[in-house]
Amino acid sequence: MEQSRRPGPPQPDLRQYRYFCTLARQLHFARAAEELGISQPALSQQIRLIEAMAGGPLLVRTSRALALTPLGQLLFDRAERLLEQADRVTRELASAARGETGHVAIGYVASASLSGVLPRIVYDYRRLRPGVEVSLRELEMTRQIHAISQEELDVGFIRPPIPDVPTGVATFDLIEEPMCIVLHRDHPRARDSVVDVAALSEDTFICTHRNEGVGFYALTLAICSRAGFVPKTEVFSPQASVLISMVAAGFGVALVPVSTRAFAPVDVVFKPLADDSVRSKLAMAYSLRIRSPAVRHFVEAGQVWSRGKRAVGRLR
Numbered sequence: 679m680e681q682s683r684r685p686g687p688p689q690p691d692l693r694q695y696r697y698f699c700t701l702a703r704q705l706h707f708a709r710a711a712e713e714l715g716i717s718q719p720a721l722s723q724q725i726r727l728i729e730a731m732a733g734g735p736l737l738v739r740t741s742r743a744l745a746l747t748p749l750g751q752l753l754f755d756r757a758e759r760l761l762e763q764a765d766r767v768t769r770e771l772a773s774a775a776r777g778e779t780g781h782v783a784i785g786y787v788a789s790a791s792l793s794g795v796l797p798r799i800v801y802d803y804r805r806l807r808p809g810v811e812v813s814l815r816e817l818e819m820t821r822q823i824h825a826i827s828q829e830e831l832d833v834g835f836i837r838p839p840i841p842d843v844p845t846g847v848a849t850f851d852l853i854e855e856p857m858c859i860v861l862h863r864d865h866p867r868a869r870d871s872v873v874d875v876a877a878l879s880e881d882t883f884i885c886t887h888r889n890e891g892v893g894f895y896a897l898t899l900a901i902c903s904r905a906g907f908v909p910k911t912e913v914f915s916p917q918a919s920v921l922i923s924m925v926a927a928g929f930g931v932a933l934v935p936v937s938t939r940a941f942a943p944v945d946v947v948f949k950p951l952a953d954d955s956v957r958s959k960l961a962m963a964y965s966l967r968i969r970s971p972a973v974r975h976f977v978e979a980g981q982v983w984s985r986g987k988r989a990v991g992r993l994r
Contacts, residue, residue: 689731690727690731690732690757692760692761695757696761697716697725698725698753698754698757699754699761700713700714701721701737705743707721728753732753735749735750774971775971776971777807777810777974779809780811781811781970781972782810782811782812782813782973783831783832783833784796784813784814784831784832784834785815785825785831785834785835786814787816787817787822787835787837788916789934789937789938790836790837792919792938793937793940794940795835798983799852802983807972807975817834818887823843823844823847826963827846827965832964832965832968832973832976833976833980835960836893836960836962837958838893838959838961839891839892839893840893846967847963847964847965847966848965848966849962850981850984851961851984852959852962852980853959854957855957855959856951856957857897857933857935857954857957858936858948858951859873859931859949860925860947861925861931862925862946862947868949870949872950873950874952875901875905875952875953876906878905879902879905879907881930882910882912882930882931883909883911883931883933884911884921884925884930884931885911885912885921886918886921887916894958895911897956901956904953912924912929912930918934919941921934922938922942923943925946926946936948936950
């Protein structure tokens with residue numbers, strides 16, 4: 679039968695170490711007691727308790743001065759380091775609790791970066807909280823949502839719609855913007871001021887995926903449905919930048935948010951749609967079980983940003 683472990687001898691606590699170190703610096707009971715905000719008799723009692731726990735005298739008392747014994751000097755050296763470490767831990771904990779340190783893991787779709795929204799929010803956040811480490815990872819939307827639900831990712835930048843968002847994951851819109859059509863500069867409609875999508879019924883529409891009800895693919899089907907046809911689609915890459923490059927290479931046309939016109943190869947043109955009633959949203963996804971103050975402040979920064987930047991204007 680396993681014997682219970684006997685408790686060891688009592689040890690001074692941090693408060694008592696602080697009392698002793700203050701006295702060791704001052705070498706004067708009255709001044710040390712005043713600095714600590716306690717009475718001199720109370721300080722004397724605490725020092726006697728510490729000496730009892732240390733197993734010997736810590737101070738040499740004379741009628742005119744105090745001095746540290748070798749045991750007292752040893753305790754002073756060790757206790758000073760211990761108190762510095764304790765103070766540092768306290769400061770670090772307070773900083774983390776305020777969200778000034780920590781880590782935020784961010785997933786994003788390429789169009790979030792191309793739109794400028796992601797870098798602006800991250801820049802504003804890091805300017806206010808430079809002590810927080812921010813990591814970024816490009817991920818397809820459904821993988822982002824899964825990673826957030828599994829607490830493998832803190833925040834995601836996604837392009838709704840996205841069906842079947844799991845319980846515990848929430849989203850809010852950052853911007854809402856019109857869609858436009860990307861055409862090769864030699865396309866017959868490239869000179870039109872606005873494009874009627876019905877005129878593109880024989881073209882191939884390049885998409886980033888064919889996941890039913892998700893993102894750009896869902897928007898492409900919705901826009902073409904309003905124009906009266908089901909589009910022929912082709913997928914080359916999940917990246918929006920590659921999608922536009924495929925238009926430049928002559929593989930077809932593409933429907934994209936107007937903000938992606940910042941990525942504009944010389945061989946393509948971005949044209950507004952005659953019917954721009956179908957809008958694209960960029961949203962932030964996050965877990966409702968946020969435990970990190972740094973992550974909570976990032977989500978709040980996105981919410982504040984969205985209230986001032988919700989709409990993006992029509993392509994001109």
